[in-house]
Amino acid sequence: MNESRLIFITLLVKLGVAAAVSSALARSRTFQNLLFASRRRPAQVLGLLAFICIPLGLGVWMRFTVPNFLAADLSFEATVILGILFGPFAALVGGGFLALPALLHHEYLALPFNLAVGLTAGLFGKFAEEEEVWSFSPFVDLSIYRWIRRNLRKPRFDRQILLMFLIVGMEICREWIHRAYPRWLFSLHPSSWGPRLAIWFVAPVVVGIPLKVWNAIRTERSLEEQKRLVLEARLDALQRQINPHFLFNTLNSIASLVRFRPEQARELIVKLANILRALLKDHDSYILLREELSFTEDYLGIEVVRFGADKLKVVKEIDARTLDYPVPSMLLQPLVENSIKHGLEPRIGGGTITLRSRLEGERMIIEVEDDGVGIAPGRSHSSGVLRGTGIGMKNVRERLEVLYGGAALFDVTSRPGRGTKVTVIVPVGGEGDEAQIVTPAARSTTRS
16 A cells, blocks of 8 residues: 555656656747757757756656655656657667666666667657647547547547557566566566556656647747738738839839930939839848938939929938937838828928937937928817828838837827928837837847
């Protein structure tokens, strides 16, 4: 009775040790990156083995130094996990390392047994599909129940059930070798069948627990990656929406000058070439404000030629400190285009566009203001604050939401007959609601 109680307590502690070690490893971002890498260099494989084998090797050592703490030895289960996840080579190296404490205590069959287990599990891992390994369930009774239900409907070969029986079979072999050579290989050795069956079926559960814990992290990372890809796809679609819109407007301007003012048309073509070169060269979500201003100046140069220097004036009030901070690419040009098209074109005498930038704490404020006709009352307004509804304005607002979440502000304030001011506020340090905003130096490093 005392023997059976000790065995069952040991098995319960063993389950707890497996859960604790796998959960502790899963908290390490470095371990996650190594575990879920699609391809690993030899140095990365060794680093992954060190993460897993060093703490479990200490557990094997504790079996000899702490009385009745047999549950600390997870060398058999760990070797199986290394084999099915990383292949025969990793399992042989890891299994050999885990056998060293046992060899030092004269358990001479520990090394060949671990190598045999590693080779067997590694070959199974090569044979099985990746998802079959990751979805291996530690709940043995449920696995068997689902297997029986599936095969009643449509009989098929199930590698997960094969893995479960493979683990049980190797555990039975370990017990058999221990009975033949009790001092040369460690195994729990109950004399009654109840504890013995418990030992056999706890082995696949101990293997399944780390797989379940790590697979949960794997699923979470996959969802994060999918979310990032969706945001990137949405941002790319928004950027593609802006570029043709701008291009067609510029080509229309050039077409109106080709017949009567060919030299000015040539000047516009050169400026348009500069703009297209910049668009083709840089597809990043962010560029420095300095580069964005240069891009916008080429656009304004086109519009000044089209309008005439006497009808379109440009004033810049730019804080030099803001020039090396990143802003979303194609941020200013749609705002300037909107001011010209809806603010200054309807005004017979033209007008002035003012570009401003300044820093306030960890925020950068950018303003595009015109002294045009403004926005008529009752059109897209709410408490005096207006939001753009054209393609360019709407696009800028949506890209700010994608890139910064709730950390950015986009406001349009208009006074009918006196002009419109667009204000964009973006963070230059800390974190937004959905996107991390970094310093200019960090972004320059990322871009390079």
